[in-house]
Amino acid sequence: MSEAWFYWPDLPEPESRVILSGREARHAFGARRLAEGDALRLFDGCGRVALATVEGVETPGRRATLGIRSVTQAKPLRPAIHLACALPKGDRQSTLLTMAAQLGLDSFSPLRTERRIVKPTTAFAERAQRWLVESCKQSRQAYLPRVGPERTIDEVVGRAADSPGGRVLIAHPNGGGMASIVKELEGPEVIVSAIDVLIGPEGGFTPGEVERAEAAGAKRVSLGPTILRIETAAVVVLGTLRALLSEPPAA
Numbered sequence: 001m002s003e004a005w006f007y008w009p010d011l012p013e014p015e016s017r018v019i020l021s022g023r024e025a026r027h028a029f030g031a032r033r034l035a036e037g038d039a040l041r042l043f044d045g046c047g048r049v050a051l052a053t054v055e056g057v058e059t060p061g062r063r064a065t066l067g068i069r070s071v072t073q074a075k076p077l078r079p080a081i082h083l084a085c086a087l088p089k090g091d092r093q094s095t096l097l098t099m100a101a102q103l104g105l106d107s108f109s110p111l112r113t114e115r116r117i118v119k120p121t122t123a124f125a126e127r128a129q130r131w132l133v134e135s136c137k138q139s140r141q142a143y144l145p146r147v148g149p150e151r152t153i154d155e156v157v158g159r160a161a162d163s164p165g166g167r168v169l170i171a172h173p174n175g176g177g178m179a180s181i182v183k184e185l186e187g188p189e190v191i192v193s194a195i196d197v198l199i200g201p202e203g204g205f206t207p208g209e210v211e212r213a214e215a216a217g218a219k220r221v222s223l224g225p226t227i228l229r230i231e232t233a234a235v236v237v238l239g240t241l242r243a244l245l246s247e248p249p250a251a
Contacts, residue, residue: 003051004032005137007144008042011050014070018042018052021063029057029064040066043136045144047074074142079165079245080106080194081238084156086201087111087118088230094131096231100145101135103238106194107146113153115203120150153209156196157216165193168218171200171233172210175220178237182244184219195241199233 006024020028028034034054042050052066083100087093087110097108108128110120128147136144160166167185175181185192198205198213205213214220223236 002140003039003041004028004034005041005043005140007045007133007137008050009044011042011044011048011071012068014050014068016068017055018066018068019063020066025062025064028054029062042066042068043142043144045133045136045142047076047142048072049074049142076143077104077106077242079192079241081241082107082109082156082194082196083199083234083238084109084111084151084153084196085199085234086113086116086230087120087124088202089118092229092231093118093124094127096234097128097131097145098135099231099235100238101132101141102139103235103242104141105145105238106143107148109148109156110150111153111156111198111200112150113200113209114206116201117203118201153198153205153213154216156198157213157218160194160196160217163194165191166196167192167194168196168198168213168216169221169237170198170205170210170213170218171223171237172205172220173222173227175222178221178223178240179244181219181221182241185245192245195245197234197237197241199230199237202230 006028012018036054036057038054040052042052048071050071051069055065055067057064083105088096125147132145157168160168223233
């Protein structure tokens with residue numbers, strides 16, 4: 001079995017030591033039941049991953065000394081995928097972000113639309129950070145997705161337009177199929193470095209929102225013949241893009 005992962009944003013250099021405490025220590029020595037001599041991995045959310053060994057448990061479940069054996073830099077997934085998405089209600093927010101993180105989400109912004117129902121609260125960013133950390137630990141993702149402020153469709157599309165390698169997809173029932181859209185993104189002279197995905201609220205985008213997005217360069221993409229929940233739509237888009245566009249892992 002591979003080593004369990006734990007989040008530690010300030011990773012030291014190899015051959016040094018770190019004191020693991022707080023939430024991650026409780027997870028390591030409580031739920032995971034690690035003990036002296038066991039190996040684990042620490043990631044800083046910016047691509048650095050350390051292989052470490054438990055050298056001593058000072059306070060069971062609360063504090064332990066780890067010896068850092070090696071530190072590597074993971075290669076980020078390409079293209080980078082930014083999800084600008086209307087927020088679903090309640091617990092579905094955690095479902096949305098934990099599943100998106102497992103698929104290699106680069107960043108997330110709540111999307112302000114004319115038909116939105118849920119507005120991000122001041123506590124949303126803190127909860128989102130916790131959900132994303134837990135998901136990255138489970139899925140062995142070295143890069144922690146960033147959570148940005150709420151944005152409008154115009155702001156998202158405008159930002160992508162400023163990047164020569166940026167593309168924008170807007171989920172819409174009358175869009176093209178995912179496979180055909182992905183073929184349009186590829187090509188020998190086309191390098192797509194980032195994709196912004198727009199997903200609307202339960203009531204969908206208004207015609208005016210879709211027209212403005214398309215006028216600025218966004219492409220409509222259909223997610224199939226059925227109407228999907230917000231979090232399901234996000235998983236369909238991210239999973240398809242990762243399967244079709246991401247580079248295979250190095251041998």
